Amino acid sequence: xxxxxxxxxxxxxxxxxxxxxxxxxxxxxxxxxxxxxxxxxxxxxxxxxxxxxxxx
Numbered sequence: 001x002x003x004x005x006x007x008x009x010x011x012x013x014x015x016x017x018x019x020x021x022x023x024x025x026x027x028x029x030x031x032x033x034x035x036x037x038x039x040x041x042x043x044x045x046x047x048x049x050x051x052x053x054x055x056x
Contacts, residue, residue, distance in 0.1 A: 041047060
């Protein structure tokens with residue numbers, strides 16, 4: 001069972017959209033801070049604690 005999947009060879013890059021998004025991209029320090037925040041929130045127990053604090 002070694003069938004090859006069909007692949008579209010067409011690639012269209014919306015250069016104006018890419019440029020617009022790059023201009024709005026947060027700076028490296030902000031991205032690093034967000035990364036650390038998401039790491040911290042990656043634990044279910046921490047999410048439960050935050051939920052309880054939010055509710056009460």
